[in-house]
Amino acid sequence: MATSRFLGYLESRKNIAGSACGLAGLVLTFTGAAGPYWPVVVTGLYAAGALIAPPERPPLPDFPDPSAQLDELRADFGRLRDYLADVELPPAASGRLTELTDLLTALLDPGWVAEVLAQDPEGVHALSRAVRQDVPEAVDTFVRTRWWTRLTPGTDPPERHLERQLSVLQEEFTALAATLRDVEARRQESHTRYLEGRSG
Incomplete structure (x- = not known):
């Protein structure tokens, strides 16, 4: 020492x-x-x-970069999909869940979309929260509440809440996709202005 x-x-x-x-x-x-x-x-x-002499600067903590975070998130999303495949949902909720998972799949797919997403820490955080908390909690709460509803008929159907929750999440990630699209659109416009300015 x-x-x-x-x-x-x-x-x-x-x-x-x-x-x-x-x-x-x-x-x-x-x-x-x-x-x-x-x-x-x-x-x-x-x-x-x-x-x-200037003081020694301690090294920064070695946090995973956004790409590594997305790799971990993809693995967690795979586990979530396996869980959802075993859950029986009413047709309307099942359709909304399929739309949501298709959107999340598109956002998490490796490639240029993920590269743009990696530059948006808030977007990565929102996806992480949805995959690891929001979606599994919404589905699990529905499953547990549905069991109690069978014992107390006439109460507010739990699938209605599940559909509303999935709709809110769908809107959130549709907005995220639109934001990422706008980032690429601004990048394209900037390149157009650069080429026009270069040519005089």
Whole structure:
């Protein structure tokens, strides 16, 4: 531990700056400018260099980049689809869920769409929340509430809430897709202006 700390100091900015100033003190000694006090001059210059050197900057945490986050999200989405395949839903809710999962599949497919999505951290977060929380919770809550509804007929049908929840999610990700489309449209327009400006 002490050895690694010592080796770390040898490579530090403080030691490098101090050594450079100490070498300047040795130059002064050899030219006779330091006189008999040369050890004090060399030591003082080393200490001054070590003090004025910028502090060491700790390395940034190694967080996964957005592409890696999307890879993990795709794996979770695959598990979600396996779960949904085992759930029996009413036709209307099943149709809405299919539309939603088709949209999520298109957004998560590897390729240029995912590259654009990776530049939108809020979009990645929204997709992550939908895959890992919103959709499974909506479906699971429906399944549990439907069981209780059989014991207490005449209450508000749980499929109505499920359909509304899926509709809200569908609207959210339709808007996200439109936002990503607008990003590409602006990029295309910028390239057009660049080419027109270049040609004079």
